[in-house]
Amino acid sequence: MMNWLIVFKNNFKRGLHKKTAFLINLLLPIIVVMLGIIANYANNSVANIGVVYSGENLKAKTVMQALNDTVGIEARLANSDMINTDVILGKYTAVVEFMEDSFTLSSVKDQNTLLHLENLIKNYIQNPTAVNADFLQEHNLSIAQRTTAFILLFLMITATMTASLMIKDKNNRTFKRFLHSPQNAVTYLLGNITYNFVITYFQFFASVSVMELLGINLGISYLNFLVMGIWIATLATAFGTCMASFFNNEMYSNLLSTCIVLILSLIGGTFIPFHKMPTGLQYISGISPWRWFIRIVMSMEQGNNWFSNRQSLLILTLFIVVFSLIALSKNRKLLRG
Amino acid sequence: MSKVLLQIENLCKSYGDKTVVSEVNFNVNDGDILGFIGPNGAGKSTTINIISTIESSDNGRVLFLGKNIKEQEKHFKQSLGIVPQDLALYEDLNAYDNVHFFCSLYNLKGKELIKSVKEALEFVGLWDRRKEYPSKFSGGMKRRLNIACAIAHHPKILIMDEPTVGIDPQSRNNILETIKILNKRGTTVIYTSHYMEEVEALCNRIVLLDKGIVIEDLEKDVYKSKYEELGYETLEDIFLYLTDTDVRDMED
Amino acid sequence: MKHFGTLFQSGLKRRSKDFFVLFYNVIFPIIIIALLGYLTSKSYSVYFTSYHYYTVVMIPFCGLMGIITVCYAAQEEKRFKTAYRYITAPISKGELVMAKFLSCVIIFALCSIVALSISKMLFNMEFNGKFLWIVYLLVCESVAVTGIGLFLGLACKRFDILQNFLNLPIVIFGFLGGVFFPVNSYQPILSTIINLSPLTWVNRGIVSCIFDNNIQILWVVSAVFLLFGCIATGLTIKFFKKEAFI
Numbered sequence: 001m002m003n004w005l006i007v008f009k010n011n012f013k014r015g016l017h018k019k020t021a022f023l024i025n026l027l028l029p030i031i032v033v034m035l036g037i038i039a040n041y042a043n044n045s046v047a048n049i050g051v052v053y054s055g056e057n058l059k060a061k062t063v064m065q066a067l068n069d070t071v072g073i074e075a076r077l078a079n080s081d082m083i084n085t086d087v088i089l090g091k092y093t094a095v096v097e098f099m100e101d102s103f104t105l106s107s108v109k110d111q112n113t114l115l116h117l118e119n120l121i122k123n124y125i126q127n128p129t130a131v132n133a134d135f136l137q138e139h140n141l142s143i144a145q146r147t148t149a150f151i152l153l154f155l156m157i158t159a160t161m162t163a164s165l166m167i168k169d170k171n172n173r174t175f176k177r178f179l180h181s182p183q184n185a186v187t188y189l190l191g192n193i194t195y196n197f198v199i200t201y202f203q204f205f206a207s208v209s210v211m212e213l214l215g216i217n218l219g220i221s222y223l224n225f226l227v228m229g230i231w232i233a234t235l236a237t238a239f240g241t242c243m244a245s246f247f248n249n250e251m252y253s254n255l256l257s258t259c260i261v262l263i264l265s266l267i268g269g270t271f272i273p274f275h276k277m278p279t280g281l282q283y284i285s286g287i288s289p290w291r292w293f294i295r296i297v298m299s300m301e302q303g304n305n306w307f308s309n310r311q312s313l314l315i316l317t318l319f320i321v322v323f324s325l326i327a328l329s330k331n332r333k334l335l336r337g
Numbered sequence: 338m339s340k341v342l343l344q345i346e347n348l349c350k351s352y353g354d355k356t357v358v359s360e361v362n363f364n365v366n367d368g369d370i371l372g373f374i375g376p377n378g379a380g381k382s383t384t385i386n387i388i389s390t391i392e393s394s395d396n397g398r399v400l401f402l403g404k405n406i407k408e409q410e411k412h413f414k415q416s417l418g419i420v421p422q423d424l425a426l427y428e429d430l431n432a433y434d435n436v437h438f439f440c441s442l443y444n445l446k447g448k449e450l451i452k453s454v455k456e457a458l459e460f461v462g463l464w465d466r467r468k469e470y471p472s473k474f475s476g477g478m479k480r481r482l483n484i485a486c487a488i489a490h491h492p493k494i495l496i497m498d499e500p501t502v503g504i505d506p507q508s509r510n511n512i513l514e515t516i517k518i519l520n521k522r523g524t525t526v527i528y529t530s531h532y533m534e535e536v537e538a539l540c541n542r543i544v545l546l547d548k549g550i551v552i553e554d555l556e557k558d559v560y561k562s563k564y565e566e567l568g569y570e571t572l573e574d575i576f577l578y579l580t581d582t583d584v585r586d587m588e589d
Numbered sequence: 590m591k592h593f594g595t596l597f598q599s600g601l602k603r604r605s606k607d608f609f610v611l612f613y614n615v616i617f618p619i620i621i622i623a624l625l626g627y628l629t630s631k632s633y634s635v636y637f638t639s640y641h642y643y644t645v646v647m648i649p650f651c652g653l654m655g656i657i658t659v660c661y662a663a664q665e666e667k668r669f670k671t672a673y674r675y676i677t678a679p680i681s682k683g684e685l686v687m688a689k690f691l692s693c694v695i696i697f698a699l700c701s702i703v704a705l706s707i708s709k710m711l712f713n714m715e716f717n718g719k720f721l722w723i724v725y726l727l728v729c730e731s732v733a734v735t736g737i738g739l740f741l742g743l744a745c746k747r748f749d750i751l752q753n754f755l756n757l758p759i760v761i762f763g764f765l766g767g768v769f770f771p772v773n774s775y776q777p778i779l780s781t782i783i784n785l786s787p788l789t790w791v792n793r794g795i796v797s798c799i800f801d802n803n804i805q806i807l808w809v810v811s812a813v814f815l816l817f818g819c820i821a822t823g824l825t826i827k828f829f830k831k832e833a834f835i
Binding site: 024025028031035038039041048074076081082083084085088089090091107108109110111114157251252255258259262263266267271272276277278281 | 609613617620621624625627628629630631632633634635636637642645657661754756757761764767769770771772773774775776779782792793796797800801803
């Protein structure tokens with residue numbers, strides 16, 4: 001009954017053959033979590049407005065001061081030679097260029113935002129008392145949401161790499177030797193899947209625990225994270241096993257899984273929050289596990305636990321089942337013996 | 338008269354419209370070193386795959402001690418050892434761990450398992466190199482490790498698929514001596530090789546397969562005397578006489 | 590250099606038929622541009638759309654991802670077990686490396702140019718007469734990418750460890766360079782980290798060239814790429830490891 005443990009232990013031994021790579025692989029998610037946190041700071045909700053003027057333009061200075069007094073806005077002197085570059089690459093939300101009697105606004109933002117900004121500047125020219133500038137606030141993902149999304153992205157890719165051990169075994173014929181023994185393919189698959197799950201969960205656990213030890217407040221409780229990690233690890237393992245079942249080549253399996261994971265994470269709201277997506281894509285995003293993880297995290301940020309959002313939980317469990325069934329069906333010939 | 342361990346009865350296998358194995362019948366007696374020979378594409382590998390339950394036949398059956406192997410698969414596999422033609426070793430495990438892992442799949446545990454692994458490695462002369470990895474081994478050493486993985490669990494029947502391919506005469510001689518010792522200890526061997534002089538020296542019986550059909554199944558002294566009269570002295574001459582000298586382009 | 594021609598032609602044929610090279614450098618960027626462009630279309634203006642933004646940032650990013658494909662191309666003979674024939678033939682390692690280098694540069698550069706051209710057509714991207722400059726930058730990027738990829742694949746002893754982690758630094762560079770969403774910060778440490786990404790400078794170079802008529806950054810970035818590529822290729826030839834090849 002416990003013969004899958006032999007496979008499980010054996011995979012560990014094989015992993016430890018390259019200790020450095022094994023350790024790096026286990027601890028890399030910590031960097032990913034840090035990245036999620038940095039992403040949140042870099043994609044902050046303060047709008048930077050560039051100001052360009054020449055000479056002693058009192059109007060410009062007044063408006064610049066008023067903008068700095070406005071909550072959620074920071075105004076800075078901009079380089080007049082690089083206006084378009086700065087607005088396109090996000091250094092500034094917009095650049096206001098003051099001439100003698102007028103101003104021009106350069107921005108790549110949508111028409112609505114531009115209109116509001118134009119009116120704000122006009123107001124400040126007349127009356128430099130700071131007003132509300134909510135229209136410029138970028139309501140992005142929270143730290144917990146972004147971290148969860150990033151870590152899921154990373155773990156789905158690494159779980160596929162771990163599952164590629166099975167491809168390696170098929171190619172070096174040790175899998176065939178395994179089948180010559182009284183063990184069956186179920187034992188082999190179970191051992192590999194368990195190994196993949198344990199490694200993936202440990203990666204998640206390590207990264208979340210380091211954040212907890214460093215005192216970084218991710219917005220939801222440590223326990224909730226640990227419970228969420230079970231679903232993340234299970235989903236990643238099922239997906240990785242599914243990908244590895246399709247190919248006889250490790251490189252193709254890894255590259256394709258990266259491709260699929262990236263697309264699913266994009267449409268699931270990893271980089272662009274759900275409410276900012278076009279309506280059509282909001283419907284399509286339902287096919288992405290990220291959508292449902294972020295939804296549960298949003299619920300947990302309001303003080304609920306992991307099991308509170310039953311609908312999302314059910315859908316995530318369904319994803320796990322679907323990936324597992326696909327993997328099983330690709331391996332059915334082996335499993336039948 | 339030695340008892341019959343394996344009975345291969347009316348085995349048939351086709352892939353699409355290509356018949357690979359057709360009504361193959363032969364027995365493997367306890368204590369035999371059976372030479373299972375044939376040209377490329379004769380159906381040897383397919384037959385071996387069916388015997389080792391990797392593939393299933395379209396018709397026919399394989400009996401182990403009188404019982405169909407399909408009805409006692411686990412028990413049969415417990416008694417079976419396979420030395421594949423292509424090396425099947427984990428490059429990321431050392432020699433000891435390779436043998437240990439594969440032996441543990443045969444339900445050996447604890448002290449018995451450790452003892453069996455040690456015996457197998459000592460038997461093939463790799464005990465002193467047990468902590469090294471296969472990538473550091475020569476071709477002959479890898480072949481010996483390949484054999485150790487197959488014999489550690491003391492199989493009753495050992496199938497060896499071209500175990501001496503690509504190694505030097507010393508290593509080859511060592512392997513052949515190993516096989517003789519194993520046989521003396523009670524292991525029945527089914528030996529496949531394209532080196533006829535090996536088969537002639539080692540095997541007490543030959544089964545010659547060609548185009549999916551058994552065309553000869555004789556004890557050594559019987560086939561020797563039968564074909565000597567026709568002027569064919571060596572097994573290679575007999576082989577070429579029975580299967581003709583045309584080059585076979587079929588896949589194995 | 591008698592055999593260079595044969596090796597070069599063979600490499601060119603192989604790369605041009607490699608599904609993953611074509612997929613990852615032409616089709617995948619277009620898909621991601623379309624996806625991200627659509628995702629963020631609400632947040633951009635009519636004159637400079639989200640598709641324009643992602644055309645600018647995504648193609649160089651996918652070009653950089655080519656390092657992974659070049660590494661595998663460098664190890665190709667090892668995978669097909671034909672490396673021994675190359676080593677025993679009267680081919681110098683310079684010929685071997687240069688043939689791989691040039692064939693990869695040409696194909697990867699072509700793929701980037703094709704992706705750029707398709708994006709131009711599909712998303713009505715205006716280059717304000719600077720299309721050839723951008724092509725020049727992408728060619729220089731291909732040189733750097735190929736040089737680094739070959740070095741990792743042929744001269745690096747521990748490629749077997751590296752290959753599992755090659756994805757990550759490239760994705761980090763991409764993220765810092767604003768490939769997934771515009772990234773900027775005035776916080777000194779964060780600002781320094783962002784400037785460490787080569788893609789930050791590539792994107793600045795492209796955008797300033799097209800939209801601010803300033804080719805200075807583009808020139809510098811191209812020169813750095815060319816330098817990097819040449820140095821990496823030179824080091825590859827010098828430190829070429831037969832054991833990595835076989």
